[in-house]
Amino acid sequence: MLKNLFKKKEANSDLMAPLTGKVIPLEQVPDQVFSQKMMGDGVAIEPTGKQVVSPVDGEVVDVFKTKHAISLKTDGGAEILVHMGLETVELDGKGFDMQVENGQKVKKGDPLATFDIDTVAAEGYKTVTPIILLNGEDFAVSNVASEQDVAAGEGVLFHVEKK
Structure with a gap:
């Protein structure tokens, strides 16, 4: 029983698709900020679904004030950014409905937000969502998914490994 209490958290994990x-x-x-990996490595999803779920077990570090992005920290310490759309900070929250708050613990597949891709596209913004x-x-990052269809909370996007 006590052995589990002091068990070291697994640093390596698979990152699931946060969007369909x-x-x-x-x-x-x-x-360029994303394509040239200035913020970090990862992949992107061209979403067809509106529900955004947690790609990892961990904690919500930051729900951006403008609701266009969420950063998470895995139980093993990896920091992940889900950036819904491009330049969507300018929408000041329009098209985004947050379902979590800073400091909240989440499991893979837990709802994070609703991303109204139709509203965002109608406003002239790209809905492509980098996961960094x-x-x-x-x-x-290893075992990065190539061009394929994924379902929110199901498809593995990439593996995160402690250096």
Whole structure:
């Protein structure tokens, strides 16, 4: 019983798809900050569904004030960013409904937000959603999914491993 209490948290984990849609390589995202991996490595999803779920077991670190992005920290310490759409910070929350708050514990598949892709597209913004490993100095991305359809909470996007 006490052995489980002091068990070290697993640093390596599979990151699940937070949205239903088509996986695209980060290099194909039409935004240099993401395509050139300035923020970190990862993939993107061209969403067809509106429900955004947690890709990891962990904690919500930051629900951005403008509701367009959520950062999470896995139980093992990897920091993940789910950035809904491109340049959507300018929408100031329009088209986004958050279902979590900072500090909240989440499990893979737990609802994070609703992303109204129709509203965002109608406003002239791209809905492509980068999913980024932010602390690449401590973790590495491997087994990255290639162009394929994924379902929210089901498809594995990539594996995160402690360096």
